[in-house]
Amino acid sequence: MVDEGLKIELGKQGVFVTTIEELYNWGRRSSIWPMQFGLACCAIEMIATTMARYDIARFGAEVFRPSPRQADMMIISGTVTKRMAPQVVRLYNQMAEPKYVIAMGACAISGGPFKQGYNVLKGIDRYIPVDVHIPGCPPRPEALLQAFMTLQKKIDGQHLTGEGRPRHLDAEAQGEFPVPVPGEHDLEPASNPGVWTAPVVIR
Amino acid sequence: MLGEGILKGLAETAKNFVGSFVSAERLTTVQYPEQRIAPIEATRDFPFLVYDGADWEAGMRCVACQICEKECPPKCIYIVKSIDKKPDALGKPQFYPARFDIDISVCMSCQICVEVCPFEAIKMDTEFELSRTDRFGGLLFDREELAKSNEHYHKIHPTEAAQVDARLAGEKAKSDAKAKGAALAAAAKAAAAAKPAVSTENAAAKPEGAEIKP
Numbered sequence: 001m002v003d004e005g006l007k008i009e010l011g012k013q014g015v016f017v018t019t020i021e022e023l024y025n026w027g028r029r030s031s032i033w034p035m036q037f038g039l040a041c042c043a044i045e046m047i048a049t050t051m052a053r054y055d056i057a058r059f060g061a062e063v064f065r066p067s068p069r070q071a072d073m074m075i076i077s078g079t080v081t082k083r084m085a086p087q088v089v090r091l092y093n094q095m096a097e098p099k100y101v102i103a104m105g106a107c108a109i110s111g112g113p114f115k116q117g118y119n120v121l122k123g124i125d126r127y128i129p130v131d132v133h134i135p136g137c138p139p140r141p142e143a144l145l146q147a148f149m150t151l152q153k154k155i156d157g158q159h160l161t162g163e164g165r166p167r168h169l170d171a172e173a174q175g176e177f178p179v180p181v182p183g184e185h186d187l188e189p190a191s192n193p194g195v196w197t198a199p200v201v202i203r
Numbered sequence: 204m205l206g207e208g209i210l211k212g213l214a215e216t217a218k219n220f221v222g223s224f225v226s227a228e229r230l231t232t233v234q235y236p237e238q239r240i241a242p243i244e245a246t247r248d249f250p251f252l253v254y255d256g257a258d259w260e261a262g263m264r265c266v267a268c269q270i271c272e273k274e275c276p277p278k279c280i281y282i283v284k285s286i287d288k289k290p291d292a293l294g295k296p297q298f299y300p301a302r303f304d305i306d307i308s309v310c311m312s313c314q315i316c317v318e319v320c321p322f323e324a325i326k327m328d329t330e331f332e333l334s335r336t337d338r339f340g341g342l343l344f345d346r347e348e349l350a351k352s353n354e355h356y357h358k359i360h361p362t363e364a365a366q367v368d369a370r371l372a373g374e375k376a377k378s379d380a381k382a383k384g385a386a387l388a389a390a391a392k393a394a395a396a397a398k399p400a401v402s403t404e405n406a407a408a409k410p411e412g413a414e415i416k417p
Contacts, residue, residue, distance in 0.1 A: 055232045106277070109308040109338060113277040125338060134334045135342055136248065137311035145235045147334035154336060199339040 021160050028098055028166075029155040032148075035071035036064040037091065040078025042105035042138040049141040059148055068094040073151075075144075076130075079107035079114060080121040082187050089127045089179045097168030097175075100155075102147055103130045106137045113137070126191035128177055129167075244360055247327035249307045249344075250316055251351045259350035264324035266291060267300040271316035271325055279309035280316065293378050303346035308338060323367050329359045 002017050010017050038046060049056050056062055065071040068091045080088055092101070103124055106112030114120035124130060131154060134147045158166055167173040174194050180187040223229050233240055256262035267284040283302035291297040316325050328351065335341030357364040 052231045053233060054235060058232075058234070103338075106309055106311055109342070110306070112309055113311045115277055115309060123338070130338070132334050132336055133308060133338050133342060135307040135310065136331065136333075137313075140248075140331050142235050142239070143331045143334065146332045149236065150334045150336065 024160060025156050025158065029152040031060045031063075032072045032100065032151070033063045033065050033070065034061055034073045034075050035068055035091070035095070036066045037074060038077050039080060039084065039088075040105075040107065042077035042108070045138045045141055046075055046077045046104065046144060049144045054141040054145060056145065056148065059145070059152070061148060068092075069096060071095055072098065073100045073102065075102045075104050076108040076124050077104040079112070080124050081119055082121055082182065083119070085121045085124070085127060085187060086179050086181065088124060089177055092128045093176050093179070098166055100132075100151055101128055101130045102132045102134065102144075102151060104134045104144060104147070105139055106135060109133045109135065121187070123196075126196045127180060128192075129195045242329050242359075244362060246329045246359075247312055247314060248331050249310055249312060249328050249333070250305060250325050250349070251328040251355075252303065252346060252349045253324055253326055253353055253356055254350050255353050259347070259352075261289070263299060263346075263350060264291070264322050265300050265303065266297040266322055266324070267303075268298075268321070270319050270321070274315050274319045276313060276315060277309045277311055279306040280304070281306075293375055300346055303349060305344050305349060306342065307333065307344055308342040323371060326356055326360070326363075 002019070007017050038044075048054060050062060050064065061073070068074075072095070074088075074092055074095065076088065092099070101124075103109045107114060107120065108124050109130075111117070111120050111122040115122055121127075125133075132147045132151045134143050136143055139147075158164065160166070160169055167175075177195070178189070178192060180189060182188075253264050254260075254262040255264065267282055269282050269284065272278075272280045272282045281302070281304040282300050285299045285301040288296035289299050312327070314327055317327055333342070353364070353368075356367075
């Protein structure tokens with residue numbers, strides 16, 4: 001590893017020093033293309049984020065892909081109903097690695113105001129791994145940009161080997177996530193134990 | 204000349220096209236992390252708990268009446284009432300929240316908790332940079348994270364905060380006046396009660412005193 005101060009000093013002399021890991025992570029984080037996919041009112045804020053006023057293109061994420069095969073990131077923007085949840089998981093499975101998920105808004109994280117209802121999923125993290133959660137109802141466009149920067153920071157901090165390496169570099173990691181099916185009363189299974197366990201409430 | 208109109212029209216189009224890249228008022232992008240759009244005064248995001256003075260725990264206005272917990276539509280507030288009491292701003296002993304949690308991953312920023320609060324203890328914040336990578340650890344705010352000073356409230360909603368302060372000052376003056384009046388009345392009553400006692404005492408003492416006095 002090259003010392004940070006030495007690297008800056010060398011940079012001043014016109015010598016560019018990097019590591020494979022840094023280059024790889026720089027590539028991964030600098031062009032995260034989102035999937036063109038909106039579920040409810042948060043999608044309006046997501047659309048606003050892509051427009052000139054906020055301009056997500058400044059972060060290299062302006063290309064909304066209409067197909068999951070070409071997308072790197074899924075912004076779950078809005079309420080995930082139990083009817084929609086299997087489709088969301090299926091679309092996530094169809095995305096190519098490396099892939100990321102941002103849960104945008106109260107509904108996507110926890111069910112939000114519909115949490116007590118019978119037809120809304122209480123958080124998409126029950127079925128797919130979520131990288132960044134944005135609270136808000138709906139979050140401001142700036143909040144989405146901040147979440148995006150949080151995701152970029154997370155990618156930057158990942159090592160390519162050892163514990164906590166990205167999922168696509170881990171042969172043991174779960175690749176495909178089981179798609180829930182509508183059962184008699186609820187989705188079956190009710191959650192994917194590989195990605196979600198009920199929290200222990202300490203009171 | 205033939206085509207003059209077309210050329211004029213194209214020149215106008217070209218002017219608009221180039222202008223959208225150079226004219227300052229048409230460059231609409233706000234460079235977010237460095238620049239920010241100034242929030243309007245009615246901006247709101249998530250609730251916070253107001254405290255007076257320097258110590259958040261001592262100056263917290265919340266008395267754990269649990270009205271907001273009951274009224275919250277998505278039920279994102281969890282309050283545990285204290286067993287003992289501590290004096291509030293008016294000096295009256297009041298309960299305080301031993302635990303006050305808001306799950307901001309559920310909160311829908313409806314402001315109903317603020318509207319129902321009779322103690323002006325819960326207000327809406329404008330903080331929105333709350334993205335977290337962990338859902339259960341990072342998005343459940345306890346009372347320490349929720350506590351923010353009255354000065355912060357004045358900074359984010361100046362007009363509203365001034366009104367609230369005026370109202371609280373009025374209430375305090377009223378309660379002070381009432382306490383003063385009550386104290387005066389009690390003193391007068393005590394004096395009035397003492398007088399007959401004194402007179403009876405005097406009366407009782409009179410025979411002896413009368414005997415002694417002359």
